[in-house]
Amino acid sequence: MRTGLTKQEKTTEIYFDEKDPTIFIRTHNTDLKNRLTAYNRKHPAVCKLTDVDPDTGCKEFEIEKGRFSFRLTAPYREERRRTASEAAKNE
Numbered sequence: 001m002r003t004g005l006t007k008q009e010k011t012t013e014i015y016f017d018e019k020d021p022t023i024f025i026r027t028h029n030t031d032l033k034n035r036l037t038a039y040n041r042k043h044p045a046v047c048k049l050t051d052v053d054p055d056t057g058c059k060e061f062e063i064e065k066g067r068f069s070f071r072l073t074a075p076y077r078e079e080r081r082r083t084a085s086e087a088a089k090n091e
Contacts, residue, residue, distance in 0.1 A: 023068050026060045033059045
């Protein structure tokens with residue numbers, strides 16, 4: 001979809017506070033929009049599509065805390081990076 005927005009303007013905002021039991025997500029990211037839309041269809045009681053902007057391709061969702069998570073991953077050690085690189089070259 002061509003929106004006229006630059007990649008820098010296509011943002012994802014995730015916000016919540018400690019009091020409210022809801023996380024608010026506003027995103028242009030296609031993969032995240034698709035995943036949240038599918039989750040919304042499967043679990044409408046805990047995830048709601050609240051707004052769609054067809055001009056920019058942005059979607060907004062509300063989802064219960066505890067249903068959305070952030071995953072932090074440690075950086076690969078140099079040895080593991082080299083091994084993975086060699087394995088990819090040999091395929």
